[in-house]
Amino acid sequence: MISVGLLLLVWELCATYSGIKPTILPAPSRVFEQAMLNREALVDNAIPTIRATLLGFACSLSAAFALSMLVDFFLPLRRALFPVFIVSQTLPLVAIAPLVVLWFGFGLAPKIMLVALVTFFPMLVALVEGYEATEAEIGQMLRAMGAGRWRIFVLARLPSALPYFFAGLRISITYAVVGAIFAEYAGAAKGLGIYMLNAKNNFRPDLVLAAVGVSAALTLVLFGLTVLLQRLAMPWERAGKESAGKGPWR
Amino acid sequence: MSRLELRHVRKAFGGLDVLADISLSVGASEFVSILGPSGAGKSTLFQLLTGAEHGEGEMLFDGAPLDDHGRHFAFMPQCDALMPWRRILNNATLGLEVQGIRRKAARARVAPLFAEFGLAGFERHFPAQLSGGMRQRAALLRTVVQERDMLLLDEPFGALDALTRTAMQRWLEQMWRHHRWTALLITHDVREAVFLSDRIYVLSARPARIVREIKVPLPRPRSLGGDAARQASALEAEILDIILNPNPPKGHDHD
Known part of the structure; x- marks a missing residue:
């Protein structure tokens, strides 16, 4: 928090006393002022971005979960599919975004696809590695109890993957908003991306930065939500930390 | 014999x-x-x-x-193999749950044994909150309640x-x-x-x-x-x- 404040202060001083025109480098105070004046337009454009982000992320999450399970149960699939996913991560968004818009139009679909494209892989990797991290003894014990593969997956592998999953989720969620904005930049009727593009073309860097501020705030909120969700989903983690003084063993 | x-x-x-x-x-x-x-x-x-x-x-x-x-057989592995995400009570009932016994019935069967295993009052704790000896007793409890031969x-x-x-x-x-x-x-x-x-x-x-x-x-x-x-x-x-x-x-x- 202090570092962010300091950065803003330096920026403010530079913009005010260096003589650079506000149409080149607007001071934070001006950005904030303009953001307030244009708040209706900003909110209006933020809503489609939020919708695209959440829908895209939901699709990506379901796909990552379904595929991770498939890969966990049929190991050869992992070898067959992973190269494809890795290649998908090398696609430059700058090139792909306009193409996807070209193919699927200005509607919601291309945005959802691009958000899913950038968020899918970290979650898939996290889930697959998480299943693998299951303690071997727990697996052996469950087999000795008479549990089948599905029972072992539900009782042991899935919960073992949770910490990994949340690590992947946190990485993914920071890409999600950027992904949506990129898609809108390439073509949209409304959204933060197209708002930024228009502001830039009208020589209004202050409004570009105001939209950047909104997108940063969105990402922070989403990130905070994942942290909250992790606390709710994994109460044992905090319980373990609180009593760490009792004497950890091994 | x-x-x-x-x-x-x-x-x-x-x-x-x-x-x-x-x-x-x-x-x-x-x-x-x-x-x-x-x-x-x-x-x-x-x-x-x-x-x-x-x-x-x-x-x-x-x-x-x-x-x-x-x-x-009821098998107790080398490490305690307690599931960190399950409370001690639910770790103890694991074997019974796998056998298809309902959670409530399984708990009723396990609960009276906690005192004998020195775990009374720790039913709602997570494994990470227990000492090594207690964890091992919990693991043994999970093993014996399966009532195998x-x-x-x-x-x-x-x-x-x-x-x-x-x-x-x-x-x-x-x-x-x-x-x-x-x-x-x-x-x-x-x-x-x-x-x-x-x-x-x-x-x-x-x-x-x-x-x-x-x-x-x-x-x-x-x-x-x-x-x-x-x-x-x-x-x-x-x-x-x-x-x-x-x-x-x-x-x-x-x-």
Whole structure:
């Protein structure tokens, strides 16, 4: 928090006393002022971005979960599919975004696809590695109890993957908003991306930065939500930390 | 009448002989230990029994070949294998849940045992909140409530500090006198084997064969002092000698 404040202060001083025109480098105070004046337009454009982000992320999450399970149960699939996913991560968004818009139009679909494209892989990797991290003894014990593969997956592998999953989720969620904005930049009727593009073309860097501020705030909120969700989903983690003084063993 | 009987069991992993020739038996309500150096393949034996691996030779339970492995054994692995995300109560009911018993009924069956296992008041705790000894008792509780014919204990106290381990051995001996479980214990701790067992099988280094079968004639309850303790020390010295000076190997030396 202090570092962010300091950065803003330096920026403010530079913009005010260096003589650079506000149409080149607007001071934070001006950005904030303009953001307030244009708040209706900003909110209006933020809503489609939020919708695209959440829908895209939901699709990506379901796909990552379904595929991770498939890969966990049929190991050869992992070898067959992973190269494809890795290649998908090398696609430059700058090139792909306009193409996807070209193919699927200005509607919601291309945005959802691009958000899913950038968020899918970290979650898939996290889930697959998480299943693998299951303690071997727990697996052996469950087999000795008479549990089948599905029972072992539900009782042991899935919960073992949770910490990994949340690590992947946190990485993914920071890409999600950027992904949506990129898609809108390439073509949209409304959204933060197209708002930024228009502001830039009208020589209004202050409004570009105001939209950047909104997108940063969105990402922070989403990130905070994942942290909250992790606390709710994994109460044992905090319980373990609180009593760490009792004497950890091994 | 022996419940578990192994006849000339062998196991090799990719050309490497791990178990050379294992024949042993465990009688009803008998506490038997398998004692051997680290890496001798003791845990492999349990993998055969629980069906995780398959070997050669005959494995009989109550005279019938072992097929449905899950039915006879309750297995306690080397680490406590408690699930960090389940509270102690739900860890204890795990085996019953896998058997298809409803959670509520399983809890009702497990709950009265918490006091005896020194875990009363810790039902709602997570494993990470418990000490090593308590975790091990919780793991044993999870094992015995399955009410299988026989317990398989794989170095259950290996990860504990020396004092806690001694305390746990005394506690387990007392629990065993009370419940008379049929049990097979794997250990490399000579004192632990002598203190807990009715009989001990001494294994050689890999490939493992049974070097000696030793009866432990000490009276129960086992004590740490007096005449019995001196007898125990003599027995421990004898076993250590067998393990540390293995040549000439005597093969099957049943007494």
